[in-house]
Amino acid sequence: MLIAHDTNGLPVEAARDLPAGAFSCPACDGSMLLKRGQVKVPHFAHMPGTECWSEAESVSHLRSKNLLAEKFRQLGYDVQLEETYRDQGRRVDVAVTIPAWDRGSRVAVEVQDSAIDVETMKARTRIDRSLGFIGTLWVFTDKRAKVLLDVTGADIEVRIPNEMLWVDHRYRQGVFVLDLDAAAVWNIELGPPHVRISEWYDGDGYGQSSAYVPRTIRCPIRHAADFTLTSTPGRYPNEWAVVFARRRL
Numbered sequence: 492m493l494i495a496h497d498t499n500g501l502p503v504e505a506a507r508d509l510p511a512g513a514f515s516c517p518a519c520d521g522s523m524l525l526k527r528g529q530v531k532v533p534h535f536a537h538m539p540g541t542e543c544w545s546e547a548e549s550v551s552h553l554r555s556k557n558l559l560a561e562k563f564r565q566l567g568y569d570v571q572l573e574e575t576y577r578d579q580g581r582r583v584d585v586a587v588t589i590p591a592w593d594r595g596s597r598v599a600v601e602v603q604d605s606a607i608d609v610e611t612m613k614a615r616t617r618i619d620r621s622l623g624f625i626g627t628l629w630v631f632t633d634k635r636a637k638v639l640l641d642v643t644g645a646d647i648e649v650r651i652p653n654e655m656l657w658v659d660h661r662y663r664q665g666v667f668v669l670d671l672d673a674a675a676v677w678n679i680e681l682g683p684p685h686v687r688i689s690e691w692y693d694g695d696g697y698g699q700s701s702a703y704v705p706r707t708i709r710c711p712i713r714h715a716a717d718f719t720l721t722s723t724p725g726r727y728p729n730e731w732a733v734v735f736a737r738r739r740l
């Protein structure tokens with residue numbers, strides 16, 4: 492984790508040059524060790540054997556959150572990493588306050604480094620709304636969405652995981668993917684498959700006559716985006732989608 496509480500109960504960010512001290516977990520109050528990480532990412536870790544709902548994360552997840560925080564701060568946004576809500580069992584990866592928006596609107600940015608089921612995403616999105624966030628922005632790491640970054644032509648068909656299809660459908664925004672090494676973010680448009688319907692059947696003849704096209708097969712089209720957040724009307728009334736602005740050509 493990137494955040495622990497100090498002895499005054501205030502959140503502190505893990506850093507190589509952070510003075511030694513006593514740190515506790517914002518979720519369970521358990522003692523935490525600062526891992527300064529000469530090679531890896533500085534982070535806090537529970538003592539061995541601790542059980543906590545706020546789980547340890549991969550290096551790429553931690554790096555992704557740090558990259559987002561750095562970019563958002565450069566844009567003048569107020570950033571709180573790993574904002575923990577104990578009653579809801581929710582840890583918002585990157586909580587962003589945008590001063591220029593209406594009364595300082597808050598956005599929950601959620602980094603996905605591994606598979607997640609759609610019901611969990613829906614539940615988190617609902618919780619975020621109840622906590623006063625105007626929207627939840629889902630970002631996939633380049634580890635999770637590697638295939639989408641590797642695609643270079645619009646005629647290549649890729650099977651898209653459910654959670655990415657859901658984000659695209661609900662927010663009409665495509666999929667956002669962080670490119671850690673390039674410190675960049677991409678907006679992947681999920682184009683329709685270039686498929687001749689007659690080709691789509693399996694050994695049981697399934698779908699051949701009913702014009703079955705698997706909706707999980709799409710043609711990703713990559714657009715450069717930047718870290719500036721912008722809002723657009725979502726699919727449902729009174730709901731806003733918060734997205735990374737697509738870079739103007």
Ligand SMILES: [Zn+2]
Pocket residue numbers: 516517518519520521537542543544545
């Ligand atoms: Zn804990």
